[in-house]
Amino acid sequence: MTQYMALLYYDRNQYWDSPQEAEFSAEYTEFARRAIEAGVMRGGEALHPVAMATTITVSGGKGGDVLLVDGPYAEAKEVLGGYFLLEAANLDEAIAWAAQNPGAWRGKIELRPIAPIHP
Amino acid sequence: MDATDTLVEVLRSEGVRVLATLARTIGDLAVAEDALSEATITALDAWPKTGIPDNPRAWLAVVARRKALDLLRRESARAAKETAAFRWGTGAAADQIEEAIEAMEPETSLRDDMLRLIFTCCHPALGREAQVALSLRTLARLEVPAIARAFLVPEPTMAKRLVRARAKIATARIPYAIPSDTELPGRLASVLAVVYLIATEAHAPTGGDAVARVDLEAEAIRLARLLAGLMPNEHEAVSLLALLLLTSARTSARTDADGNPVTLADQDRARWNRAAIAEGSAWLFEAVARSGGVAGPYQLQAHLAAAHSTAPSWEETDWARIVGLYDLLGSITANPVVALNRAVAVTERDGPAAGLAALKTIAGLEYSHLWHAAMADNLRRLGRPGEAAGELRTAVTLAPSEVERRLLQGRLRAVRPDLG
Numbered sequence: 350m351t352q353y354m355a356l357l358y359y360d361r362n363q364y365w366d367s368p369q370e371a372e373f374s375a376e377y378t379e380f381a382r383r384a385i386e387a388g389v390m391r392g393g394e395a396l397h398p399v400a401m402a403t404t405i406t407v408s409g410g411k412g413g414d415v416l417l418v419d420g421p422y423a424e425a426k427e428v429l430g431g432y433f434l435l436e437a438a439n440l441d442e443a444i445a446w447a448a449q450n451p452g453a454w455r456g457k458i459e460l461r462p463i464a465p466i467h468p
Numbered sequence: 469m470d471a472t473d474t475l476v477e478v479l480r481s482e483g484v485r486v487l488a489t490l491a492r493t494i495g496d497l498a499v500a501e502d503a504l505s506e507a508t509i510t511a512l513d514a515w516p517k518t519g520i521p522d523n524p525r526a527w528l529a530v531v532a533r534r535k536a537l538d539l540l541r542r543e544s545a546r547a548a549k550e551t552a553a554f555r556w557g558t559g560a561a562a563d564q565i566e567e568a569i570e571a572m573e574p575e576t577s578l579r580d581d582m583l584r585l586i587f588t589c590c591h592p593a594l595g596r597e598a599q600v601a602l603s604l605r606t607l608a609r610l611e612v613p614a615i616a617r618a619f620l621v622p623e624p625t626m627a628k629r630l631v632r633a634r635a636k637i638a639t640a641r642i643p644y645a646i647p648s649d650t651e652l653p654g655r656l657a658s659v660l661a662v663v664y665l666i667a668t669e670a671h672a673p674t675g676g677d678a679v680a681r682v683d684l685e686a687e688a689i690r691l692a693r694l695l696a697g698l699m700p701n702e703h704e705a706v707s708l709l710a711l712l713l714l715t716s717a718r719t720s721a722r723t724d725a726d727g728n729p730v731t732l733a734d735q736d737r738a739r740w741n742r743a744a745i746a747e748g749s750a751w752l753f754e755a756v757a758r759s760g761g762v763a764g765p766y767q768l769q770a771h772l773a774a775a776h777s778t779a780p781s782w783e784e785t786d787w788a789r790i791v792g793l794y795d796l797l798g799s800i801t802a803n804p805v806v807a808l809n810r811a812v813a814v815t816e817r818d819g820p821a822a823g824l825a826a827l828k829t830i831a832g833l834e835y836s837h838l839w840h841a842a843m844a845d846n847l848r849r850l851g852r853p854g855e856a857a858g859e860l861r862t863a864v865t866l867a868p869s870e871v872e873r874r875l876l877q878g879r880l881r882a883v884r885p886d887l888g
Contacts (some may be wrong), residue, residue: 351641353640389620439641439643439645440591440593440640440641440643441645443643444593460687462640
């Protein structure tokens with residue numbers, strides 16, 4: 350089995366918290382319920398808008414000053430708005446699941462295979 | 469074909485079959501590729517001395533699987549975690565793999581393995597450039613320098629493209645599988661598009677001076693033959709083979725003795741390859757029989773190529789049929805280039821005024837040298853050389869290659885000798 354991080358990107362003007370997106374919230378919940386039941390979803394959440402983001406850098410290496418920027422790392426028209434972790438036998442299976450999440454038609458979903466780093 | 473050509477041909481055609489099965493049994497395309505490359509080198513060394521073995525595929529399979537096991541043993545000596553990520557299957561140890569290879573089914577599963585390999589190389593999660601590179605390297609067994617030359621990119625660029633594509637197949641776990649029945653139409657379309665792209669790249673290379681790169685054309689036909697042979701009931705695969713053969717029949721007539729391009733209207737039809745036309749027509753007949761009366765885009769294009777190939781001259785071409793075929797093609801593809809070719813046929817059927825009117829209705833080709841050249845042709849035939857020259861000047865600036873620029877400049881001089 351391979352784990353895939355599904356990253357949900359939205360147009361700034363069509364972010365999941367905008368009023369016109371409210372009608373889809375039940376579909377997100379329903380997706381999560383089915384995916385967890387099928388044993389393919391290993392957690393996931395929505396992210397508050399980028400206006401709530403703080404970007405941190407430790408300057409000059411480990412132990413250096415912590416520098417903060419109010420906002421996201423990259424200013425872009427399309428922003429990360431949520432994520433979920435999929436566990437699937439292969440990419441085709443992961444694609445088939447991700448394509449059922451409303452994020453795939455309200456925005457875009459990027460699937461990235463996980464490179465495990467824990468021992 | 470001399471002895472070396474025969475040897476290379478055997479290595480290429482049998483090599484891909486050995487690779488297809490080996491990739492499934494060891495569960496790793498990259499390792500299978502490396503193993504086959506090593507086996508090929510061994511064969512190139514041994515066969516000139518011993519002669520080509522009676523069963524070259526079995527010979528290659530034995531050597532390649534031995535090489536693969538060596539590679540896997542070396543690899544499993546490294547951290548297990550590192551290698552685990554590069555398996556399709558269960559991350560089996562070399563010994564288990566050896567057992568699996570012993571149990572390898574023969575001929576019956578070869579077709580499925582070939583299809584697995586094809587659909588993996590053309591998986592839609594890979595970019596078109598990667599699909600093309602993998603198809604030529606992995607399926608057609610072309611060497612990297614040859615592929616790089618054909619696409620006018622530096623060799624390290626092409627090598628990197630292939631490495632990246634193979635790494636994605638392994639890491640993102642693109643499955644080594646034949647698509648399900650529901651997915652098949654879309655996935656097959658992607659495979660056919662790759663082969664068609666290779667053929668069109670051969671037909672109209674961007675940049676450079678060669679009018680047609682015969683090598684890529686031959687490779688596209690080779691791949692199309694492979695697909696038609698593996699999927700004889702997929703009529704569009706058969707149609708694609710027919711189309712490529714019919715188009716290739718004209719290749720040698722597309723340049724004159726000085727290497728200048730010759731358009732279809734001016735080609736010496738005696739130089740067309742009659743054998744390729746006959747074979748292409750036969751495959752088209754097959755495709756029609758299997759399509760149940762519903763022609764796909766490749767079949768329609770093959771009919772168009774056949775209509776040209778069997779016409780005694782440009783003037784005696786069945787233009788009404790050609791316009792009709794373009795109408796059908798336009799109804800399923802909505803491609804402005806189809807509309808352009810239709811307009812050219814309308815000129816021949818109904819005259820330049822009708823052709824000009826048809827051209828003016830096409831949107832989206834403002835930057836195509838072909839559209840401006842077609843405008844110029846109609847204007848010239850309507851006795852409006854000034855406007856024709858203006859269109860040709862625009863066409864010259866938009867032409868994507870030197871040979872096409874030369875052709876258009878020639879026409880410009882013919883329309884307005886004073887402007888030379």
